[in-house]
Amino acid sequence: MEKQKVYELLAEVCQEDVVVEQPDIDLFEEGLLDSFGIITFLVEVEEKFGISVSITEFTREEWNTPNRIAEQLAERV
Amino acid sequence: MIPYGSFIFFFLIGIFLLPTIVLGLLGKSSKIYNMLVSIVILAVIFGNSKTGAISIILFTIFQIVLIKGYHHYRKERNNTVVFCMMVVLAILPLVLVKVLPLLGLNHVFGFLGVSYITFKSVQIVIETRDGMMKKQTLPIGELIYFLLFFPTVSSGPIDRWRRFEKDVNKTFSKEEYKELLYLGINSIFRGFLYKFILAFLIYNKILVYLPDHATYIHSPFWANVAYMYTYSFYLFFDFAGYSAFAIGVSYLMGVKTPENFNMPFISKNIKDFWNRWHMSLSFWFRDYVYMRFVFWMTKKKWIKNRYTVSNIGYFLLFFIMGVWHGLEWHFIIYGLYQAALIIGYDYFDRWNRKHKLWPKNKFTHVVSVFITFNFICFGFYIFSGQLFK
Secondary structure (H helix, E strand, O other): OOHHHHHHHHHHHHOOOHHHHOOOOOOOOOOOOOHHHHHHHHHHHHHHHOOOOOOOOOOOOOOOOHHHHHHHHHHOO | OOOOOOHHHHHHHHHHOHHHHHHHHOOOOOHHHHHHHHHHHHHHHHOOOHHHHHHHHHHHHHHHHHHHHHHHHHHHOOOHHHHHHHHHHHHHHHHHHHHHHHHOOOOOOOOOOHHHHHHHHHHHHHHHHOOOOOOOOOOHHHHHHHHOOHHHOOOOOOOOHHHHHHHHOOOOOHHHHHHHHHHHHHHHHHHHHHHHHHHHHHHHHHHHHOOOOOOOOOOHHHHHHHHHHHHHHHHHHHHHHHHHHHHHHHHHOOOOOOOOOOOHHHOOOHHHHHOOOOHHHHHHHHHHHHHHHHHHHHHHOOOOOHHHHHHHHHHHHHHHHHHHHOOOHHHHHHHHHHHHHHHHHHHHHHHHHHHOOOOOOHHHHHHHHHHHHHHHHHHHHHHHOHHHO
């Protein structure tokens, strides 16, 4: 799975292009992603990529940057 | 004996944890010793009431059977009805303890910390459902240690099993333990400052005279306003003080119990506030009530509008949180008030993203903090029950 596609989906959810430009930005520290955003993202990931990630799996410590999210998803393909 | 309620308690902990500290400074694991000494301290905490002691033992056995049973079941199967039944069963004792007295049925069950242990148990059931425990064996000894971890048994902070279990099975190096010890002692002394000095003084020198016996304020309105702000600070220092004790003692035992407070009075909006106030509780509700509900509703697509789903989620979260504080009107209204604030703020935030009438700068930040602070304090005024007297 291409990282770029994950970044673009994140940008859509966060409504900020900065996540594509800076894949190592901390989404929670910068206030780009919140609980509601996480859910929107996870539902989209399931529909678009066919990967289901449970809410408890998505910890804010390990899934905090676009880069790390893409890596986590890549492990689950 | 109430944890952290008297100097004797601190004295006892100090003596019993000396070997823990020595082992830690030698770079050795104190896990087994800590588990044994916990039994002694739990006996000290719950030993004064026979029914309380029996209640907590029966309750713990019940929860362990439930967790282990569901964990075993989940290895092979995953039925939603079974999962829901498990959650209901895990919460049932807490519900009974709270509801039975209202129905006029006096009972002898119930003990300090019943709701905090329930939170931990429900959390394990939910994470088992999500398949997060598949690689884990859930040893009974460690499960009991987690559920009844004495530093946090009475009022939290609410830890998470996967995090806790990692800490418990880690042997810290001499240097790492020195750091933990320093942070732990620091936290305990912050607890003394907050709870035994600041909260004590605020309560005994100001709060007891408010709002009815303040000779220097003649208007009942202003006396209530003074009560509102004083109570807010009292509540913070009292609970943050307790939390600092619980966190500090946990650190001495090699467990990095999560923080409960992060300067809540400088929150820039109500969402920010719930990321700073009683964090371990609000994160629990966020993860296991709000997010699960919204995720489930979004997938089922029963309600088209995503914001409506989110708003119902907030309402559920704060309503349950209010009821959890106690089945009294002021707690329920406190919950509804917080739900209304967060839903209202969400509307404002979305509106502002479109219209950009409230820019981000230093001035608006200060104004936001001021406005939020006043809304928070009014919330605590409702919470205190004073409004309905």
